[in-house]
Amino acid sequence: MIRNIKLYFSFLVASLKRMMEYRVDCIVGMVSQIAFQIIELVFIWIIFQTTDNIADWSFEHLLLLYGVMMLSISVTDLLFDSTYDIGKRLIRKGKFDTILLRPVHPLISVLGESETSTALGYMILSVILIVSMLIKLQVSVTLFLILKILYFGILGGFIIGGIQTIFSITGFWTYKSNEVVWSVFQLHKLAEYPIEIYNKFIRILITIILPFAFASYYPTLDYLGLNESNLIFIVPLIVIVIWIIAINVWNWALKKYRSTGS
Amino acid sequence: MAIIEVKNLVKKYKISEKEHGIIGYIKHLFHPKYKEHIAVNNISFSIEEGELVGYIGENGAGKSTTIKMLTGLLTPTSGNVVVNGIIPNEERIKNNKQIGAVLGQKTQLWWDLPVIESFELIKKMYEIPNEQYEKNLKKFTEILDLEDLLDKQVKNLSLGQKMRCEIAATFLHNPKVVYLDEPTIGLDILVKENIRKFIKDINKERKTTVILTTHDLKDIEEVCDRIILIDKGTIIYDGDKENFKNIYGKHTMIEFIVKNKNVNITLETSEEEFEVIDESDKNIKIKFNHDKFTVMDIVKLISNYCEILDIHIQEEGLEEILKEIYRGEIIDD
Numbered sequence: 001m002i003r004n005i006k007l008y009f010s011f012l013v014a015s016l017k018r019m020m021e022y023r024v025d026c027i028v029g030m031v032s033q034i035a036f037q038i039i040e041l042v043f044i045w046i047i048f049q050t051t052d053n054i055a056d057w058s059f060e061h062l063l064l065l066y067g068v069m070m071l072s073i074s075v076t077d078l079l080f081d082s083t084y085d086i087g088k089r090l091i092r093k094g095k096f097d098t099i100l101l102r103p104v105h106p107l108i109s110v111l112g113e114s115e116t117s118t119a120l121g122y123m124i125l126s127v128i129l130i131v132s133m134l135i136k137l138q139v140s141v142t143l144f145l146i147l148k149i150l151y152f153g154i155l156g157g158f159i160i161g162g163i164q165t166i167f168s169i170t171g172f173w174t175y176k177s178n179e180v181v182w183s184v185f186q187l188h189k190l191a192e193y194p195i196e197i198y199n200k201f202i203r204i205l206i207t208i209i210l211p212f213a214f215a216s217y218y219p220t221l222d223y224l225g226l227n228e229s230n231l232i233f234i235v236p237l238i239v240i241v242i243w244i245i246a247i248n249v250w251n252w253a254l255k256k257y258r259s260t261g262s
Numbered sequence: 263m264a265i266i267e268v269k270n271l272v273k274k275y276k277i278s279e280k281e282h283g284i285i286g287y288i289k290h291l292f293h294p295k296y297k298e299h300i301a302v303n304n305i306s307f308s309i310e311e312g313e314l315v316g317y318i319g320e321n322g323a324g325k326s327t328t329i330k331m332l333t334g335l336l337t338p339t340s341g342n343v344v345v346n347g348i349i350p351n352e353e354r355i356k357n358n359k360q361i362g363a364v365l366g367q368k369t370q371l372w373w374d375l376p377v378i379e380s381f382e383l384i385k386k387m388y389e390i391p392n393e394q395y396e397k398n399l400k401k402f403t404e405i406l407d408l409e410d411l412l413d414k415q416v417k418n419l420s421l422g423q424k425m426r427c428e429i430a431a432t433f434l435h436n437p438k439v440v441y442l443d444e445p446t447i448g449l450d451i452l453v454k455e456n457i458r459k460f461i462k463d464i465n466k467e468r469k470t471t472v473i474l475t476t477h478d479l480k481d482i483e484e485v486c487d488r489i490i491l492i493d494k495g496t497i498i499y500d501g502d503k504e505n506f507k508n509i510y511g512k513h514t515m516i517e518f519i520v521k522n523k524n525v526n527i528t529l530e531t532s533e534e535e536f537e538v539i540d541e542s543d544k545n546i547k548i549k550f551n552h553d554k555f556t557v558m559d560i561v562k563l564i565s566n567y568c569e570i571l572d573i574h575i576q577e578e579g580l581e582e583i584l585k586e587i588y589r590g591e592i593i594d595d
Binding site: 007010018021097098100101102103104255259 | 334337351354355363373375383388
């Protein structure tokens, strides 16, 4: 286990080095992501031109929630981005065979291939949003709060990354499309709004089935002092459960894949 | 004990049966039909430590499928594979530590990193001790002439340079068994020579078992001692390389340099036994079955037509023999 985690970071460092090789790609990716996010923020702003709150959440609260989700997404992008399109990138081209021949669990190799230039853009923007909104909402920014933001940000990244990894196995069979992973991933957008606005079904969906809300909504409540439950322990538990499922689902898919061949 | 033991190995694939045209594809989408294809049909062999085996056969004969099962990439439909006491399919990662593999054009190196960084990652993956790593790196750099390549990115290397690095990467962790699937495809003669020499050197020094599949039979001629020939999923020959030539190489080529030739050469016999391959005023090339005729027979025959200046005799090479086997001239099924 420790060996695998060490290797994962070695692979990740290699990926980052690769990313640095493409400086222009890197900068363009970052800038375009920031631009894209700003457009989304403009939409939220437009909504608030007609109303001054959504389920008792003000514009500032919503921006804070958005920033918290973005921080989690940036961690997902940085650490787990590469499961996103394994079918297209690895399996169809036969590159997966070389990964299977390594003396390492293939999931470690695949995850270690993450090379995204968008993570940095997200991260910068999310930090700006979170800090400015906390100040605007007159929440006192203590060291403990900063550590909590980092803690939940990282774990949120693990939640979203884990969900993505579970659904990434569809890539073993759908070589040309990653629509399934993409659609599931897009559901995180639901958790960019307070869950009070949703009906029971969607609430269950984003808190229990695909617990995206633990990467944004619940931590935000905590930062605002509105949370009574013991989130510091619940979130890592969720992470562990998701990743146990992810690893098992992957092992099952690998077994299937190896029995049919390419 | 044999290092590789293969017993009654079978691999069946399901392949989809589509009717032609777009309608056929749509039909298939809703009502898929499959047909069974037997890629490897009940093969058995065992390989001793240190053997250099050429695994040959036509495209689609089942070579790659066998290699994939030996490496644990593919689960056999039935039968057993044991490599150095490990069942590759069940203990894949443990098996991966003791083997090395080059799979055609698929690179195990990191495409946009300098070669040396890929080597460092491999060192970490296989937990190669420092001393061994340094020693191997120094040695491989020397034999494969990698000095100027190590700091270059893989994507900037030529095909031959890339393959040399690939081969080095494969042997860095002192694997017990190495599978080389088409390692010389598309390479120039000098690089091929270089790689062949490397394989032979390492085999001699470490008793590394090597299984080589290739379409370039020069590779087999120069590297391998043993041949396993697979055709339509079945092994049709397994044994010594020289013996293979003796059994299947029924023809000898003979080339004459002549003068004063004025008639065309004819002989009342089948093409299988005697064939004039090339004929001009100064040059005659004949292929004959050496069970039917001796070299003296042919020389006498030709001397009836013209004056012989020089003779060049050549035994049939692997390539010619295999061509005949593939055409079905030697073994019928």
